[in-house]
Amino acid sequence: MLSESSYGRIWQQARRKALTSAQARSPLAARPYDLRHSGVTLQLNAGVPTPEVARRAGHGVAVLLREDPRHYRHPYLADPGPPQ
Secondary structure, eight states, X not given: OOOHHHHHHHHHHHHHHHSOHHHHHSSTTSSHHXXXXXXXXXXXXXXXXXXXXXXXXXXOHHHHHHSOGGGGOOTTTOOOOSOO
């Protein structure tokens, strides 16, 4: 099992290899958990029905809809607009 510091170091090395230098300097997928939010955002932006996105994310629809919509928007994917 990897320690948290080892996991983080390996993740950062993988990011540098997989992303452009500009992307690697950005907050894009800074942590593995960020991929979860990006995945939800991509699915919602692609028109996947909200109940299916919620199911895939392990949420109920009410939980997904209760989240701040900006939480599931990444600056590289979509402009969430001003806070409501």
